[in-house]
Structure formats: C-alpha cells, structure tokens
Amino acid sequence: MKNRILLTFILSIFCVLQSNAKSKIDTIFAANLRPIGRxxxxxxxxxxxxxxxAHFGFSFKGNECAIYVFITDAGSHNYLQYELDGAYQKRIRxxxxxxxxxxxxxxxxGTHHIWVYKATEAxxxxxxxxxxxxxxxxILPAPKLPLIEFIGNSITCGAAADDSxxxxxxxxxxxxxxxxMAxxxxxxxxxxxxxxxxxxxGIGVYRTWNRDSPSMPLVYENANFQVKDSLKWNFKTYQPKIVSIALGTNDMSNGDGSSRAAFDTIRFVNDYVKFVQLVKSKYPKARIALLxxxxxxxxSREILQRCLSRIKMTIDANYPADKPSATFFFEPMEPHGCSGHPSVAEHQILAEQLKPFFAGLLK
Structure with missing residues (x-):
C-alpha cells in the first residue's frame, strides 16, 4: 500500500514537472510582430x-529559439541575417x-534580444x-527614434557587397x-x-542601368517595387524625419555595352524634381537629402553634382516654407565588392563619410 502511494506521488510530481517544462515554450505568431520596413x-x-x-525583434529566455521561416519558390533561396544581444551574427540561407x-x-x-533582418532586396x-x-x-517594438528612409539602387541595397x-x-x-552592412x-x-x-x-531616376525602364518614380508607390504590382504601399505607415535619395549611377551608366543613348541632363533633372515632389507628397514634413x-x-561626377545642385535649387524654390533640401557629394571610390560594387568594408567608409552630414540633419 505504501509503495503504491509513493509511486502515485512520484508520478504526480513528474507530471507537474513535465507540465511546467512544456509551459515554458511560448509561441508568437508572426502576424503579431511589429516589424520595420515594407x-x-x-x-x-x-x-x-x-x-x-526589413526587420523585427523579440526577446526570449534560455539557450535557443526557433524561427519558422520559408519562401514560396521551391527552386530558389533567400537570406535572413540577425543580431543577438546587440551584436551582428551572420547571414542564414x-x-x-x-x-x-x-x-x-x-x-x-538568461534573457536574450534578437533582431531578424531581410538581407536581400524586394x-x-x-x-x-x-x-x-x-x-x-x-515582442520587441520598434524603438522610439527618428526614422531615415534611404531610397536608392544596388549600393543602397547592400547588393554585391558580401563575398564571405x-x-x-x-x-x-x-x-x-x-x-x-549597407x-x-x-x-x-x-x-x-x-x-x-x-x-x-539597377534602378535610376528615368532609366535603369541597361534599359529605358523601369525607373524609381514608376515603382516607388508599389509595395514590392515591381512594375506590375497592383498592391500599393501605405505611406501613412511611417513618417520619416529624413528621406535620403541616392540615384543617378544607373542613369549615367553605359549599361551592358549595347547601344545606349547619352545621359540626358535635362530629363534627369526634370524627372528627379518630379520624384522629389512625389516623395514630399507622401512625407510633407520630411527633410530631403540628395546624395x-x-x-x-x-x-561624369561633375555633371551629376551640378544636376543635384540644380535639383536642390528648384525644390527649395518650389517649397519656400519647408526646410531646405540638402546635398552630399561622395568622394570617388575604387570598389572591391562584386561586379564593381562597394564591399562590406567599403560601406563602412561610405557610412563614416555620411555620419556628420546626417547628424546635422537630425538636429
């Protein structure tokens, strides 16, 4: 009788312990996360x-977490990357x-903090x-900090930067x-x-690196940046303090070596001004930075800089009540990333050049 009572007691303790172990594993469904980005x-x-x-954050206790992620194309692959307790870790295929x-x-x-990022573009x-x-x-909400939107091409994407x-x-x-690392x-x-x-x-203000279309003004309002995308982005989602625009590399490119019309400065300036007007219609209070x-x-560098100065003058004249737009001219770089792009290390050099400029705009 005593042995039976003891066995029952042990079994009950085991069940309680097992129940507690199971209860420690919590689940957050992704629809409840609070991401940043499109x-x-x-x-x-x-x-x-x-x-x-585009990224989201969460915290957990213990030694590991499980992220349920997938892509729809069975024959393809993509990349996420993540930060653990404030330190960048790696990309995951x-x-x-x-x-x-x-x-x-x-x-x-102990308690750990994770931020998961999409490593690749739309x-x-x-x-x-x-x-x-x-x-x-x-769930970790987005920090209450000023927001910068960076509009640009493959350089802004961080494309062709990492051959590790x-x-x-x-x-x-x-x-x-x-x-x-962009x-x-x-x-x-x-x-x-x-x-x-x-x-x-490959995107530009009025043409791509090797074709006449698409251009950033044509796809900017589409959620996926695809020409035929019927889903429009809701620009009320964010109100950035600064919108940085870095376009022109692909407009001025010689493309893939095939026949290509010469760079049209008049069209570039006119289309750029119209695009800035589109951006300002979405974000009336944002400061515009032209890179x-x-x-x-x-x-070509001198031509681009003159074009950007002319664009700034036109925008500032058209919006006299707004804070003036700002221009930043990079120092020329000999890139060592893939296919003529800046490497991860060279993106750090670009960032160091830009930090004082953006620090001034944030003030």
Missing part, C-alpha cells in the same frame, strides 16, 4: 518581409525546400514567417547581398535612428 500580412497570416533590411525551423542558439540561459522575393517559439518569448560565403563571380545575385543601416545605427530601405538594383554616387568619377 512588410505585409498575407492571407495565411504570415508576415512577409519585402524590402532590404533559406532554401525553398526548407521544412524545419531555423534554430538560433545563445550563450547562457526583387529576390519575400521572406515569410509564420511563428517563433522560445521560452518566455516577447560565396566568392564573387559564382553563385546567384542574392548570394552577395548584405543589407545590414551604408544606410550603418549610419542609422551610429546615430541612434531607425531606418527603412527603399532600394532596387551623389561614390561610383561615378571624372567629368
């Missing part, structure tokens, strides 16, 4: 990170065939998240993206600001 919740209640550097969650491990059983496709599981998991996993000249285009996010982190990236590889290109040298 994102959406799809019909399956998954969170889609669309644009370069997400294959279309992925069935298991991504496990992120931490040292120690053209690569969205990263889709269904849920996150961990002990005592909690796959050498340049091999793999696919997205294999060398690193949005977290100049914009670096500047924002250094100046204690939030950021969003609105950038497309040149570190990739353009010699006479």
């Amino acid at each position: 994102t959406l919740i799809n019909s399956q209640h998954n969170l889609a990170l669309i644009t370069s550097g 997400i294959d279309g065939s992925l069935k298991e969650p991504v496990i992120i491990k931490a040292d120690g059983a 053209q690569t496709g969205s990263l889709l998240f269904s849920k996150i599981a961990a002990n005592n998991i909690k 996993d796959i050498p340049c000249g091999t793999g696919d285009y997205q294999d060398h993206h690193n949005a977290y 100049y914009g996010p670096r500047v924002a982190r250094a100046l204690n600001a939030n950021f969003i990236l609105s950038s497309v590889s 040149s290109s570190p990739m353009i040298k010699g006479n």
Whole structure:
C-alpha cells in the first residue's frame, strides 16, 4: 500500500514537472510582430518581409529559439541575417525546400534580444514567417527614434557587397547581398535612428542601368517595387524625419555595352524634381537629402553634382516654407565588392563619410 502511494506521488510530481517544462515554450505568431520596413500580412497570416533590411525583434529566455521561416519558390533561396544581444551574427540561407525551423542558439540561459533582418532586396522575393517559439518569448517594438528612409539602387541595397560565403563571380545575385552592412543601416545605427530601405538594383531616376525602364518614380508607390504590382504601399505607415535619395549611377551608366543613348541632363533633372515632389507628397514634413554616387568619377561626377545642385535649387524654390533640401557629394571610390560594387568594408567608409552630414540633419 505504501509503495503504491509513493509511486502515485512520484508520478504526480513528474507530471507537474513535465507540465511546467512544456509551459515554458511560448509561441508568437508572426502576424503579431511589429516589424520595420515594407512588410505585409498575407492571407495565411504570415508576415512577409519585402524590402532590404526589413526587420523585427523579440526577446526570449534560455539557450535557443526557433524561427519558422520559408519562401514560396521551391527552386530558389533567400537570406535572413540577425543580431543577438546587440551584436551582428551572420547571414542564414533559406532554401525553398526548407521544412524545419531555423534554430538560433545563445550563450547562457538568461534573457536574450534578437533582431531578424531581410538581407536581400524586394526583387529576390519575400521572406515569410509564420511563428517563433522560445521560452518566455516577447515582442520587441520598434524603438522610439527618428526614422531615415534611404531610397536608392544596388549600393543602397547592400547588393554585391558580401563575398564571405560565396566568392564573387559564382553563385546567384542574392548570394552577395548584405543589407545590414549597407551604408544606410550603418549610419542609422551610429546615430541612434531607425531606418527603412527603399532600394532596387539597377534602378535610376528615368532609366535603369541597361534599359529605358523601369525607373524609381514608376515603382516607388508599389509595395514590392515591381512594375506590375497592383498592391500599393501605405505611406501613412511611417513618417520619416529624413528621406535620403541616392540615384543617378544607373542613369549615367553605359549599361551592358549595347547601344545606349547619352545621359540626358535635362530629363534627369526634370524627372528627379518630379520624384522629389512625389516623395514630399507622401512625407510633407520630411527633410530631403540628395546624395551623389561614390561610383561615378571624372567629368561624369561633375555633371551629376551640378544636376543635384540644380535639383536642390528648384525644390527649395518650389517649397519656400519647408526646410531646405540638402546635398552630399561622395568622394570617388575604387570598389572591391562584386561586379564593381562597394564591399562590406567599403560601406563602412561610405557610412563614416555620411555620419556628420546626417547628424546635422537630425538636429
């Protein structure tokens, strides 16, 4: 009789312990996260990170968490990257065939903070998240900080910057993206600001690097930056303090070597002014920053700088009650990333050049 009572007692304790162990694992469904960047919740209640550097945060206790992430194209792949307890970690490849969650491990059983970023641009496709599981998991809201929107091309995306996993000249285009290490996010982190990236590889003000279309004004209002995208972005989602525009590299490019019309300064200036007017219609209180290109040298560099100065004068004259727009001219750079782009290390150089400029605008 005593043995039976003892056995019952032991079993009850075991059940309680097992129940407590199970109760420690919490789940956050991705639709409840609070992301920054162009994102959406799809019909399956998954969170889609669309644009370069779109990100969300959460905290948990223990040694690991499980992130349920996938992409819709079974034959393709994409990348996320993450920050753990304030320190950047690495990129993680997400294959279309992925069935298991991504496990992120931490040292120690204390409380840890994770920020997950999309490493690639919108053209690569969205990263889709269904849920996150961990002990005592909690959503981290976006910090209450000023916001900078960085509009630009592949340089702003952080494209072709990272050959740490796959050498340049091999793999696919997205294999060398690193949005977290691009100049914009670096500047924002250094100046204690939030950021969003609105950038497309090859894009320009009135043409792309090797075609007459599309252009940034044509796709900017579309959520996915696709020409035929019927879903429009809700610009009331954010109200940035600064909108940085870095376009012109691809308008001035010789393209892929095929026949290409000469750079049209008049059209460039006129279309650029119209685009700034479009941006100001979305963000009436934002300060506009016009950035040149570190990739353009010699006479072309002088032409671009004159164009940007003319654009600034026109915008300031058209909006006399607003704070004047600002221009920043990069020093020329010999890039060492993939396909003639700045590397991860060179993005740090660009960010160092830009920090005093943006610090002044944030004041």
